[in-house]
Amino acid sequence: MQYIGFIAAFCTTISFIPQVVRTIRTRDTRGISLGMYSIFVFGVSLWLVYGIMLHDLPMIFANIITVILATIILVMKVKDVMR
């Protein structure tokens, strides 16, 4: 049963890879919401803290990757807004 959780975590984590690739390639962040990525990066950072508190390695690992990917998108959006 737990394997469903693993596949779910895998999918929601890697899903940000195509978005990062697209944003780096096109440099088009107009359609991307600054609000979404600000709240999302904050939320995933809390998930990471929670995972560390629970000593849950898969949770820590998945959330580190998601934080990195979502932060790349957030930084590109912030750069675009400040231009």
Next chain:
Amino acid sequence: MQYIGFIAAFCTTISFIPQVVRTIRTRDTRGISLGMYSIFVFGVSLWLVYGIMLHDLPMIFANIITVILATIILVMKVKDVMR
């Protein structure tokens, strides 16, 4: 300690609201990755199934909302691609 998990779930769930608002308002989905939202909606649906299996109400509730919000963005992106 568990309250950190609740705040984390709250943030990652509601973060999609500003993206939905922006996408509906601007109709600009060019910067949004079809790959990301396809994999993400699939992944969150599995989280929902996993939550149902575990009889975990907060997990079920948060993932239903996230599925709805992410599906709205996915549908608008697909419509845009097919135009």
